[in-house]
Amino acid sequence: MTxxxxxxxxxxxxxxxxxxxxxxxxxxxPGRRALREADRSALAxxxxxxxxAVVAACADLVPAVKPQFAFFEALGPAGMTALAEVCQxxxxxxxxxxxxxxxxxxxxxASAYAAATLLPDAPFPCDALxxxxxxxxxxxxxxxxxxxxxxxxxxxxxxxxxxxxARWQAPVLDDLTAWIESQNADGDPYGVVGAVVGATxxxxxxxxxxxxxxxxxxPGFGAQGGSAAESRALVHDTGLGALINSSRGATFPASPDxxxxxxxxxxxRARVLETRAELAHG
Amino acid sequence: MTxxxxxxxxxxxxxxxxxxxxxxxxxxxPGRRALREADRSALAxxxxxxxxAVVAACADLVPAVKPQFAFFEALGPAGMTALAEVCQxxxxxxxxxxxxxxxxxxxxxASAYAAATLLPDAPFPCDALxxxxxxxxxxxxxxxxxxxxxxxxxxxxxxxxxxxxARWQAPVLDDLTAWIESQNADGDPYGVVGAVVGATxxxxxxxxxxxxxxxxxxPGFGAQGGSAAESRALVHDTGLGALINSSRGATFPASPDxxxxxxxxxxxRARVLETRAELAHG
Numbered sequence: 001m002t003x004x005x006x007x008x009x010x011x012x013x014x015x016x017x018x019x020x021x022x023x024x025x026x027x028x029x030p031g032r033r034a035l036r037e038a039d040r041s042a043l044a045x046x047x048x049x050x051x052x053a054v055v056a057a058c059a060d061l062v063p064a065v066k067p068q069f070a071f072f073e074a075l076g077p078a079g080m081t082a083l084a085e086v087c088q089x090x091x092x093x094x095x096x097x098x099x100x101x102x103x104x105x106x107x108x109x110a111s112a113y114a115a116a117t118l119l120p121d122a123p124f125p126c127d128a129l130x131x132x133x134x135x136x137x138x139x140x141x142x143x144x145x146x147x148x149x150x151x152x153x154x155x156x157x158x159x160x161x162x163x164x165x166a167r168w169q170a171p172v173l174d175d176l177t178a179w180i181e182s183q184n185a186d187g188d189p190y191g192v193v194g195a196v197v198g199a200t201x202x203x204x205x206x207x208x209x210x211x212x213x214x215x216x217x218x219p220g221f222g223a224q225g226g227s228a229a230e231s232r233a234l235v236h237d238t239g240l241g242a243l244i245n246s247s248r249g250a251t252f253p254a255s256p257d258x259x260x261x262x263x264x265x266x267x268x269r270a271r272v273l274e275t276r277a278e279l280a281h282g
Numbered sequence: 283m284t285x286x287x288x289x290x291x292x293x294x295x296x297x298x299x300x301x302x303x304x305x306x307x308x309x310x311x312p313g314r315r316a317l318r319e320a321d322r323s324a325l326a327x328x329x330x331x332x333x334x335a336v337v338a339a340c341a342d343l344v345p346a347v348k349p350q351f352a353f354f355e356a357l358g359p360a361g362m363t364a365l366a367e368v369c370q371x372x373x374x375x376x377x378x379x380x381x382x383x384x385x386x387x388x389x390x391x392a393s394a395y396a397a398a399t400l401l402p403d404a405p406f407p408c409d410a411l412x413x414x415x416x417x418x419x420x421x422x423x424x425x426x427x428x429x430x431x432x433x434x435x436x437x438x439x440x441x442x443x444x445x446x447x448a449r450w451q452a453p454v455l456d457d458l459t460a461w462i463e464s465q466n467a468d469g470d471p472y473g474v475v476g477a478v479v480g481a482t483x484x485x486x487x488x489x490x491x492x493x494x495x496x497x498x499x500x501p502g503f504g505a506q507g508g509s510a511a512e513s514r515a516l517v518h519d520t521g522l523g524a525l526i527n528s529s530r531g532a533t534f535p536a537s538p539d540x541x542x543x544x545x546x547x548x549x550x551r552a553r554v555l556e557t558r559a560e561l562a563h564g
Contacts (some may be wrong), residue, residue, distance in 0.1 A: 006290040023391075025390065040405060050512075060522075068387075068391060068394075070387055070391045070392075070394035070395045070398070071391070071394050071405070073362075073394065073395065073398045073406075074394040074395070074397040074398045075404075075405070075451055076360050076362070076366060076405025077360075077362045077363040077366060078359075078399070079405075080355075080358070080359045080362045081359040084359060102385075102387055102414075102417075103352075103384075105350075105352055105378075105383055105384055106308065106442065106443070106444045107444070109305075109352045109353070110352075112350075112352035112353050112355065112356040113352045113355065113356070115345060115356040116352070116355045116356045116358070121360025123322060123356075123357070123359065123361075124355075124358070132384075132386060132414050132416050133416070133450055133452075134414050134415070134439060134451065135384075135439065135442050135444060135446075135447060135451075136442070136444055136445075136446030136447045136448070136449050136450060136451070137446050137450075138444055138445055138446035139444055139446065139451055143314060157416060157417065160417050160418070161388070162386065162388045162389070162417060162418055162420055162421060163415060163418075163420055164417075164418030164419050164421065165418045166418070166422035167418050167419055167457070168415055168416055168418060168419075168454045168457070168458060168554075169416065169418070171453040171454050172453050172454070173452045175449070175453075176450060210541055258422060267446075272444065282536070
């Protein structure tokens with residue numbers, strides 16, 4: 001079954017396009033305040049516990065989770081071991097895994113990044129991967145070949161949610177948008193090459209119109225300032241076509257919280273239920 | 283001492299701007315043919331042996347090595363352990379380490395990638411890191427802050443050596459070139475923000491002229507088709523200002539070779555000496 005079909009099924013089953021980000025941000029990990037020595041190995045253990053808590057909290061509530069590779073990489077090989085276990089646990093729990101790695105490189109190097117995440121025996125098994133297009137369309141081909149062969153997906157950075165994103169994205173926006181959609185001509189209803197589009201941009205709804213066969217991955221809901229209405233506007237009337245991500249807003253309390261430290265899965269489950277409702281009605 | 287000062291010193295000491303890439307390409311690793319089971323753990327052990335062989339082979343011959351993160355990541359946590367050991371060994375041997383990761387992300391996520399590579403206790407310790415500018419100047423700031431504070435360097439992707447690089451790089455080339463050079467206004471003679479420029483492009487020498495205070499990292503010498511003369515033209519008359527990289531051409535034989543499998547460090551040392559001479563006179 002293609003990534004698109006699996007994602008559509010998961011959205012229909014859970015009744016929401018919400019994706020929960022897994023950002024093991026060292027300063028705020030549950031259990032962090034009780035650590036005497038915050039060395040990388042202790043933080044990697046907490047990151048694993050946090051990732052497994054997110055998976056346990058939301059496996060029946062949302063279609064997908066999005067682990068952020070950077071926070072695991074910052075903890076070294078122990079962190080990467082935790083990342084591998086979180087990806088495996090999420091897939092075993094029936095969640096789709098969107099690896100947020102923003103990788104991009106040339107030829108066989110791009111193939112190595114695809115092997116790390118998208119091949120059947122990948123060490124960091126993902127259903128889809130975020131990739132950067134900056135090096136050129138030829139550098140996306142190795143990712144697309146693996147995604148097509150393995151029924152996986154990609155999300156190409158198109159218009160990100162940060163304040164400075166226009167400077168080097170706007171000049172290529174038209175051409176990159178057309179290129180992405182052209183990769184999905186055989187999409188039924190969507191193809192393998194998705195796009196990352198921030199909900200906060202004026203042109204987001206216009207991009208939605210120009211990408212009818214393209215899955216959108218929409219960051220910026222919640223903590224980054226995007227509204228529920230702006231995010232919902234990027235979902236097709238069928239309920240499909242976009243995955244709306246919330247990371248810290250759905251997984252970290254606004255301030256340190258003992259209930260969170262004691263039972264992060266219960267706390268996160270309650271917060272994910274609230275976030276789902278905000279996205280549906282907020 | 284700043285990265286620029288250390289790099290200048292290393293180029294003067296070794297008498298060459300050659301940087302040797304460490305690409306543990308699984309198909310061609312020395313010892314690969316003798317493996318019965320090419321599982322990730324066996325390939326990670328060979329990758330470590332290969333990386334240490336490159337370090338031993340060229341510590342007194344070149345200023346810097348450039349480990350390619352993708353090939354280590356493809357081997358999972360064991361591969362990342364090998365990467366950490368190769369980075370540590372190279373720095374211990376007096377080589378500068380240019381981490382070729384092409385990372386780029388937003389805010390605290392970018393800071394996490396910088397922590398992984400550029401902080402004093404980084405798990406994958408590098409002297410400089412390749413980064414992608416596509417997300418915008420605000421997303422490069424966390425890398426630049428760490429680089430300035432820790433006397434490290436960055437190489438921003440500007441004009442890469444692959445055939446399709448112009449499509450989404452050319453439209454931003456003027457602005458990105460000016461932005462990079464503006465970061466180096468205090469450079470004496472060079473600043474912390476370098477640029478990746480392929481030697482094979484017609485505009486490479488023009489970019490050199492527009493980036494007088496910017497270190498260039500020049501891929502594409504050797505295996506990717508760039509000539510020695512094209513690469514040398516990007517080095518200033520002082521012998522400084524550019525680091526010319528050769529990866530597979532300097533570290534892998536053109537076809538399987540028993541002498542290479544038996545003593546990769548000796549084979550690589552001979553080949554690096556040839557590559558240095560080609561770059562100087564070819």
